[in-house]
Amino acid sequence: SQQGEEDPQALSIQEGENATMNCSYKTSINNLQWYRQNSGRGLVHLILIRSNEREKHSGRLRVTLDTSKKSSSLLITASRAADTASYFCATDAVETSGSRLTFGEGTQLTVNP
């Protein structure tokens, strides 16, 4: 079963608006990562947040982590058409001794010009 589950499955917004995607997971983790995948391409790493961190920023990206709720959110501010992509969260469960990442099913973000 998938460790991480993204919500919503699809999101359509206008350029300039903010986009928020959520990820929930089931077991204790060491860290959580977010990746972007443009259509037909490989995944690209966006940001990593450790289990002892609550918030992290990178440019227009803001990630939060709530380990008590086993959830994370990715906020993209002032979205652009180029942000159109699928976004995935990935977790490394403590129970696997951090040996592997488990990806969620992703959120398809469409930013309309």
Next chain:
Amino acid sequence: NAGVTQTPKFQVLKTGQSMTLQCAQDMNHEYMSWYRQDPGMGLRLIHYSVGAGITDQGEVPNGYNVSRSTTEDFPLRLLSAAPSQTSVYFCASSYGPLAEQFFGPGTRLTVL
């Protein structure tokens, strides 16, 4: 640096055929992994390696073999292709499983 390279980009096989998907990285990463991605789904881990000579199974290893004779290369072998193996395959590498993963461009495989 080329990063992570995968060959071929596209492949069509008939049921029962075997083939090897190639993956190479030039970043001296110890950790390498293979994922498959099916339509509308996330990535599922097939096999991974924490260093040359060491491999282990992931979530969906059946029907696939791997070996890691060098740090740079991590080929994935399909022993007897089945239509259920139709998918896009991604190879990734990193300094470790908890670190940022660098992905290759993928191999789109169709099994008829």
